[in-house]
Amino acid sequence: MSFTQSFRLAIKSLLTSKMRALLTMLGIIIGVAAVIIITSLGNGMQNYMNAQFDQLGANLIQVQIWGLGGGMSSRTIEPDDMYELVDKYPQYLAGVSPYVMTQGLVRHGSDEYKRTSIYGVSEFFYDEQRNQVLSGSKLGEGRFLSYVDVARYQNVCVVGSYLARDAFGGDALGKTITVNGTPFTIIGVMAEYADSTEGSGDDVIFIPYGNAMRLNGTGWVDLYLFNSADKDTASLAKGIIESRLYKTFQTDDVYYIMSSAEMMDAMDSMLNTLMLILILIAAISLLVGGIGIMNIMLVSVTERTREIGIRKSLGAKGKDIRSQFIIEAGTTSAIGGVIGIVLGIIMANVLTNVIAFALGTGNDGFVAIPTLGGIAVSFGVSVGVGILFGYLPANKAARLNPIDALRYD
């Protein structure tokens, strides 16, 4: 009995009882669809996160220092120490900028902006080649802070697109905005980064970090943003910074260094673990589906006892009968697998739209993309499950005594 014959026969017997076939496949369909949806969502999530990280800069390393001031004033890190580090290891570190977050009231005329984020940075915060700042957004018009601005505590600033639009109607260059009563001249406007609403990533002001420290009334910088020269050497760069900080503080309790690349890896592996767990749960459905197939195949073997007897009397060997039923089970689960894959892809598309709508990110945001691997594996597993669970009924059929089988009604 050839494979194509068995296959045709299997299709035929599936078509003669469509409802039963569908119910048999249901477990497999649900299991496969679940695996496809989960892998699609996971894949989409990973892509989305990677894109976010890329925008932020995969080379970004954040250095947070605390426990300063107080009794440890003799041990301090100055921005110059950090600059020195970059000068010393240009092959690993591309740049560094202090990152001073400040609370303050931003005012233009009678308009008050209470939710605006104020960041004190140095000229290195802006990467001219990429036309991008370390926190990810791009410069829209004008220029960024310069060395002179920073060194001389110039009261200049770069504003986000929300402020430029809301306060100045889009024409902000050269205008003045006050922060805690100090007027700052706007020398640049950032391109839209988020959605240009209040409190978003577009509601920001960048000022020289010295000015920000003055506004804060603090004498030290507690946050630095480094840019590693290469994503792959980010952990080496991190090590360099770490040893420098340790040299000063003689303890690793007072600072925390986090590289985007490492964080990305950590997130990726977390996501992968999560996905694996979900896929395992979905796999239980495949198992249940397989048991469903086994159940129906056992019924089918009983129903077709006479057919088995006829085939055996005509010269079918045990293995012919066995392979016929195994192919039938495999075909059933494979068709279930294909239906599940199609269903899963459709569901992933629907979910993409739902999530995009919920996040308000539009089309370039989160997209659940079915992975070829996910499709191949779930199809393979569904066929495998059919064959595995088809084996027992097929073996039962193969071992039927032809005399009894022929007499069976």
Add this chain to the structure above:
Amino acid sequence: MEHLIEFNDVYKIYQMGEERIHALDGVSLTVDKGEFVAIVGSSGSGKSTAMNIIGCLDVPTSGTYHLGGVDVSTMDDDQQAEIRNKMLGFIFQQYNLIPKLSVQENVELPLLYAGVGAEERHQRAIRSLERVGLADKCRNLPSQLSGGQQQRVSIARALAGDPSVILADEPTGALDSRTGREVLAFLQKLNAEGDTVVLITHDNSIAVKAKRIVRLQDGRIIYDGDAHDPRAVVQPEEDTDSIVGFDDTPSHREEARA
């Protein structure tokens, strides 16, 4: 000369609880190529068991069975399947066509299991269907045919593999007498064309269509000879000696034999 079918002191014993039932009780029998033999007997005579063993569906408890010179009594299931496929063509009372398959696919089945290629399989199936006059129905399903036609399809299927022996088990049992006669006439025609036919039946009127009759009773052969001999069709009397109070005299018996 080598016999086609050769039973040598064949016993088939079933264990039914405490009881041992001798379905075949020392049967020796030979059938040669080109014969048309009817194995006759009432139910329980052992004719079904004999057919199962001739058909390689079962093996004897003791004794040997040679089919075409090969000892098949010690073969395993798969070897028997191969012998069935190559040497035997079955015709059953209930036709035993597979309802899902078309007439042609049914006829092709033995060739399929013999590993014959698709092209040759189709041709041989059609040729076989032509012999029974049903080539035009090859695309039909069995359920679309009459009983007589279905039985002819099953004959075509039995012929498709060019078997050495055609084994017909009550082939007319499910047919009306007219169609039954047609089927028997067809078996006679096959035999006339050189095929060896073994017919299993309980019905004397059918058995006499064969050339030779082998009558079984209680697992033993009680008659083996020409079908036209009157003794071949005499209903055998019961073994009543052991039954107390049964009025059956020896003279009675002699009369019946004559």
